[in-house]
Amino acid sequence: MGMCWKRAVDEVREFLGPSSNGSAMKKLQLVMIGNGMAGVRTLEELLKTAPDLYDITVFGAEPHPNYNRIMLSPVLAGEQTIDEIVLNPLHWYARHGITLHLGKAVVRIDRARRVVVAADGTEAHYDRLLIATGSTPFVPPLPGRELEGVISYRDIADTEAMIDAARTHRHAVVIGGGVLGLEAANGLRQRGMSVTVVHLAAWLMDRQLDRTAGGLLARTLGERGLSFALVSQTAELLASPQGRVRAVRLQDGRELPADLVVMAAGIRPNTALAEAAGLLCQRGIVVTDTLQSVTDARIYAVGECAAHRGVAYGLVAPLYEQGQVCATHLAEHGLGRYTGSQVSTKLKVTGIDLFSAGDFMGGEGCEELLLNDLRSGVYKKLVLRGNRLVGACLYGDTHDGPWYLDLIRSGRPVAALRDGLIFGQAACESLAALAAPAGNTPATSTFTPRRPALQGA
Numbered sequence: 117m118g119m120c121w122k123r124a125v126d127e128v129r130e131f132l133g134p135s136s137n138g139s140a141m142k143k144l145q146l147v148m149i150g151n152g153m154a155g156v157r158t159l160e161e162l163l164k165t166a167p168d169l170y171d172i173t174v175f176g177a178e179p180h181p182n183y184n185r186i187m188l189s190p191v192l193a194g195e196q197t198i199d200e201i202v203l204n205p206l207h208w209y210a211r212h213g214i215t216l217h218l219g220k221a222v223v224r225i226d227r228a229r230r231v232v233v234a235a236d237g238t239e240a241h242y243d244r245l246l247i248a249t250g251s252t253p254f255v256p257p258l259p260g261r262e263l264e265g266v267i268s269y270r271d272i273a274d275t276e277a278m279i280d281a282a283r284t285h286r287h288a289v290v291i292g293g294g295v296l297g298l299e300a301a302n303g304l305r306q307r308g309m310s311v312t313v314v315h316l317a318a319w320l321m322d323r324q325l326d327r328t329a330g331g332l333l334a335r336t337l338g339e340r341g342l343s344f345a346l347v348s349q350t351a352e353l354l355a356s357p358q359g360r361v362r363a364v365r366l367q368d369g370r371e372l373p374a375d376l377v378v379m380a381a382g383i384r385p386n387t388a389l390a391e392a393a394g395l396l397c398q399r400g401i402v403v404t405d406t407l408q409s410v411t412d413a414r415i416y417a418v419g420e421c422a423a424h425r426g427v428a429y430g431l432v433a434p435l436y437e438q439g440q441v442c443a444t445h446l447a448e449h450g451l452g453r454y455t456g457s458q459v460s461t462k463l464k465v466t467g468i469d470l471f472s473a474g475d476f477m478g479g480e481g482c483e484e485l486l487l488n489d490l491r492s493g494v495y496k497k498l499v500l501r502g503n504r505l506v507g508a509c510l511y512g513d514t515h516d517g518p519w520y521l522d523l524i525r526s527g528r529p530v531a532a533l534r535d536g537l538i539f540g541q542a543a544c545e546s547l548a549a550l551a552a553p554a555g556n557t558p559a560t561s562t563f564t565p566r567r568p569a570l571q572g573a
């Protein structure tokens with residue numbers, strides 16, 4: 117498969133002629149390992165400002181050009197196709213003169229020779245190396261995890277395997293009730309499987325939602341036919357006589373029928389290559405604010421494989437921010453520093469609106485503003501510390517999520533907005549207009565506290 121793509125790219129290059137390969141001047145060699153979202157975004161940014169600085173070579177373990185991994189969930193749910201989620205088709209690589217090795221995993225980085233070596237022996241020399249190898253799903257060491265029908269959820273191959281299983285099998289168990297697990301569960305349910313989610317914590321998405329929002333989510337998903345085993349731990353996976361998984365046994369002894377088990381119990385940064393090459397790795401390849409390895413300044417790392425100030429991010433937005441900064445340094449413009457990101461969470465299940473950001477659990481020294489309209493399924497919780505918004509957890513009406521995120525990020529004082537804050541930006545603006553001195557006041561008030569709209573099922 118790898119050779120096929122390479123040949124296709126070479127053919128397009130040949131068609132485009134020598135100019136597509138850049139000028140005759142000797143360029144620096146940039147090699148990228150990992151053809152995923154963070155790495156390719158970095159290349160896009162680099163090509164905008166320094167299109168002729170490098171000869172670029174990309175190795176991708178998957179046999180596909182760069183695609184929008186986050187949209188695998190809509191693909192699983194039958195709402196999009198694989199073709200629709202490709203971000204950079206082959207002609208994009210060809211147009212930029214990029215040598216693309218698809219279906220080729222790099223197995224070694226030789227820092228002394230400045231060469232990377234792929235599994236099939238292909239080598240590429242680098243002046244600068246960009247590692248963007250992402251993460252691998254964490255598969256808990258459960259008895260039976262090697263059985264047929266047990267998979268994780270990371271890439272196109274996993275998604276296709278789930279779609280195939282849903283055609284021929286009936287019972288799925290998803291291990292992990294976080295974002296990924298719930299998106300997998302929803303997709304499999306949409307495809308007609310009966311699905312149970314096993315989750316260790318007392319409520320779903322416990323790292324992104326508080327108990328109330330998690331309960332509302334379980335209610336909505338339950339109405340759509342999903343089942344949940346909360347506060348539950350998997351003990352083992354049981355085999356059918358044919359060697360396929362047939363059930364999940366929980367530690368309390370319950371058995372859940374399962375001919376498909378999806379592991380969605382977290383991810384681990386892909387750092388084996390970097391570690392073997394002697395780069396410092398601690399929960400990711402340790403990078404500076406310029407996204408360079410602290411061990412070797414020729415080597416950059418972006419995305420889920422990188423640990424910046426102790427954090428390895430698992431969402432696209434911060435990875436794109438890393439890519440932007442990394443690109444300016446690769447371009448030798450030396451602009452900007454990456455200082456970390458404030459992240460927010462959503463769930464891509466059609467008709468379910470939830471949002472959380474910052475320290476939404478609150479605690480000592482914090483004040484909470486709450487709106488809880490259980491009948492319409494709208495819940496909002498804002499957490500203030502001192503005079504600032506530090507966290508938000510929204511369910512059912514997420515319209516103001518980006519605005520709250522902005523307030524959290526900026527750390528702007530919110531005392532003046534306090535009365536309208538829970539009702540959102542429009543309410544705050546209307547209240548401000550009402551409070552303005554005569555002459556600046558609109559003839560009639562435009563503020564009616566927005567009745568939370570019915571969302572969800």
Ligand SMILES: Cc1cc2nc3c(=O)[nH]c(=O)nc-3n(C[C@H](O)[C@H](O)[C@H](O)COP(=O)(O)OP(=O)(O)OC[C@H]3O[C@@H](n4cnc5c(N)ncnc54)[C@H](O)[C@@H]3O)c2cc1C
Pocket residue numbers: 149150151152153154155175176177178185186187188189220221222223248249250251269270271296299386389418419420421429430431432433435462464
């Ligand atoms: C189903 C799903 C839904 C998601 N939904 C969201 C969402 O809604 N919002 C959000 O922000 N994030 C979401 N994410 C997370 C998001 O997709 C990741 O944060 C993002 O893709 C990480 O980008 P990356 O470039 O670091 O890694 P990847 O996109 O994983 O790219 C890494 C690539 O490197 C390749 N690779 C690894 N090792 C080697 C090697 N040795 N040689 C060559 N190639 C190698 C891998 O095969 C992979 O293709 C979701 C993830 C999944 C799986």
